Amino acid sequence: MxxxxxxxxxxxxxxxxxxxxxxxxxxxxxxxxxxxxxxxxxxxxxxxxxxxxxxxxxxxxxxxxxxxxxxxxxxxxxxxxxxxxxxxxxxxxxxxxxxxxxxxxxxxxxxxxxxxxxxxxxxxxMELPGCFAMTETGHGSDVQSIRTIATYEPEHQEFVIHTPDDDARKDYIGNVARDGRLAAVFAQLITGGARRGVHVLLVPVRDERGQPCPNVRIEDCGHKGGLNGVDNGRLWFDQVHVPREALLDRFGSVAPDGTYCSPIANETRRFFTMLGTLVSGRVSVAGAALSAAKLALAIAIHYGSTRRQFRAPGRDEEVILLDYLQHQRRLLPALATTYALHFAQEALVVSLHDAGDGDSPDEPVSRPSRPGTVRKPSRRAVKPAAAPAIFPSTG
Ligand SMILES: Cc1cc2nc3c(=O)[nH]c(=O)nc-3n(C[C@H](O)[C@H](O)[C@H](O)COP(=O)(O)OP(=O)(O)OC[C@H]3O[C@@H](n4cnc5c(N)ncnc54)[C@H](O)[C@@H]3O)c2cc1C
Structure with a gap:
């Protein structure tokens, strides 16, 4: 056909x-x-x-x-x-x-x-090259158990970011070894002496001249088995101070006096809501792997359909590699799987898109009237912030 x-x-x-x-x-x-x-x-x-x-x-x-x-x-x-x-x-x-x-x-x-x-x-x-500092040497898949700490100090209205030991250093973080300036750091939030679970704070790691910020230690992961164009690195924080506004506070905020407030009362639910932000990343990694498979198969099948080897009995012409059953068995099931995965990936992207990921992010989020309670979303306008500046004060 x-x-x-x-x-x-x-x-x-x-x-x-x-x-x-x-x-x-x-x-x-x-x-x-x-x-x-x-x-x-x-x-x-x-x-x-x-x-x-x-x-x-x-x-x-x-x-x-x-x-x-x-x-x-x-x-x-x-x-x-x-x-x-x-x-x-x-x-x-x-x-x-x-x-x-x-x-x-x-x-x-x-x-x-x-x-x-x-x-x-x-x-x-890319005026502000950034990092996503979630993984630690001791905890990768189990993000809920990471051990970097962000302790709120109401007297200074600052968070203190700290790496307690080498097991809690941030590891394999892309953009850290060479280019990153500001890191989104996943840490255990502590306010008023109580643990509030994993939250994300924006922490400057390099200044405008590309030098590590005070009390931030940076190490290069060096040569890797692949992806060597990515500057993966490690990060340690030694009591690094960042302002209260550094907390990404859509799902959990800290008032100047240290009062913690979240529209999601249950800590585990809050954690998984926050981690839900990684879904598009997972879908995109699947798409990238699919592109790599397509490229490899296109090269292999094109080559197999032009390269000839050995004469068949009674024929002058040599046989095209793809006419050998062994060669077909290697490549064609992989080709069929790749077509199937292509359509599955497209369906996944369509459902993510139609679910509204990528829409306006500034819809007001519901705030509970009391810590730990949930109320209906408010439509109140949010006051505009001060003029944009790339590097937040580190206090
Ligand atoms: C090139 C590269 C770039 C990266 N960039 C970043 C980055 O920018 N930011 C960042 O935060 N991290 C980054 N990472 C780290 C990456 O997110 C972690 O490697 C990943 O989350 C897995 O963690 P781990 O390596 O500690 O593996 P582990 O958690 O130790 O898991 C290892 C293996 O154990 C098994 N396993 C673990 N848990 C389970 C389970 N519950 N059920 C069944 N099997 C399980 C699985 O086989 C798993 O593959 C990068 C890693 C690489 C290789």
């Missing part, structure tokens, strides 16, 4: 075909976006940062961010663009995934209007 290539392509490109075409055209037109193999680690990192800055000037970056802050707020198109960029270099994908999906994403989803006004535009343009 003959396949109509145009129809198959439009079926595969799906709902966000336009952005796929746009990104493919950018890749084709730009020598910087061509894969470069075998670069030394530092050269690879510099190239990927240059590529990321280039992407930050395109629609692919804007799609991740809300319209109020210069973006286009289209999560389906953002994830599709991201998946297409994976065709360049998976290091580039992780670099922009950390910047837009994780760093920008956690500010958008867990922060409130003052954080959005201060940081989202700078995150989108």
């Amino acid at each position: 003959a396949v109509e290539i145009g129809e198959l392509r439009s079926l595969l490109d799906g709902r966000w075909a336009g952005i796929r075409d746009e990104v493919r055209a950018q890749i084709e037109a730009s020598p910087l976006l061509r894969p470069a193999h075998g670069l030394p680690v530092e050269e690879h990192r510099a190239r990927v940062m240059e590529q990321a800055r280039m992407v930050s000037q395109t629609r692919s970056a804007r799609l991740f961010f809300p319209r109020e802050y210069g973006g286009e707020g289209d999560m389906g198109a953002a994830l599709t663009a991201f998946q297409t960029i994976a065709l360049v270099d998976l290091s580039l994908l992780v670099k922009i995934g950390v910047q837009y999906g994780l760093f920008g994403g956690v500010i958008r989803r867990l922060g409130t209007k003052r954080h959005h006004e201060r940081y989202l535009r700078a995150a989108m343009t």
Whole structure:
């Protein structure tokens, strides 16, 4: 049966075909976006940062961010663009995934209007390279058990961020070793002597000159088994002071006197609501893995359909590799699985998009009248924050 290539392509490109075409055209037109193999680690990192800055000037970056802050707020198109960029270099994908999906994403989803006004535009343009510091050496999958501490001091209206020991250092954090300036740090919040569970605070890790901030220790994870264009690093905090406003307080806020308040009374529910912000990251990693599989299969199948080896009995011509059953058994089930996963991924992106991820983030969140109680969302306008500044005072 003959396949109509145009129809198959439009079926595969799906709902966000336009952005796929746009990104493919950018890749084709730009020598910087061509894969470069075998670069030394530092050269690879510099190239990927240059590529990321280039992407930050395109629609692919804007799609991740809300319209109020210069973006286009289209999560389906953002994830599709991201998946297409994976065709360049998976290091580039992780670099922009950390910047837009994780760093920008956690500010958008867990922060409130003052954080959005201060940081989202700078995150989108890469003027403010950021990190998403969740994982610790001792705890990766089990985020609820991380041990970095953020203790509130009402007398100074500051949080003190501290790494109690090496097991609690932040580990394998993208953008830390070279480029990151501000980190979204996951820590156990303590106010009034009580533990409030895992919360996220914005902590400057490098100054404008690229030097580590006072009491912040940075270590490079160095050469890795792959993704060497990403500057993964480790972080230690030695009683680092940040202002009260550094807490991303959509789901848990601290009043100047230290009173803790959350629209979600149950700590475990609150934790999983916060972690729900990682869903789009997980979907995008699946999409990127799929792009890598497609690229590998396209190369292998194209090569297998042109390369010849051995003459069949009674024939002059050598046999094409793909005519060998062994070769077919290796590649064709993988090709069929990849088609199936492609449509499953598209369905996942459609449902995430239609669920409203990427919409305006500044809807007021319900605040309980008493700590631990829940009331209906209020429509009261939020007072605009002061003029945006990139580096918050570290107190
Ligand atoms: C290239 C790279 C970049 C990264 N960038 C970042 C970043 O920017 N920010 C950040 O915060 N982190 C980052 N990480 C860390 C990453 O998030 C963690 O590696 C990940 O969460 C897993 O944690 P872990 O490595 O401690 O593995 P562990 O939690 O020790 O898990 C190891 C394995 O144990 C098994 N396991 C664990 N728990 C369970 C369970 N409940 N059920 C069944 N099996 C289980 C699984 O096989 C799992 O794969 C990065 C990691 C890499 C490799």
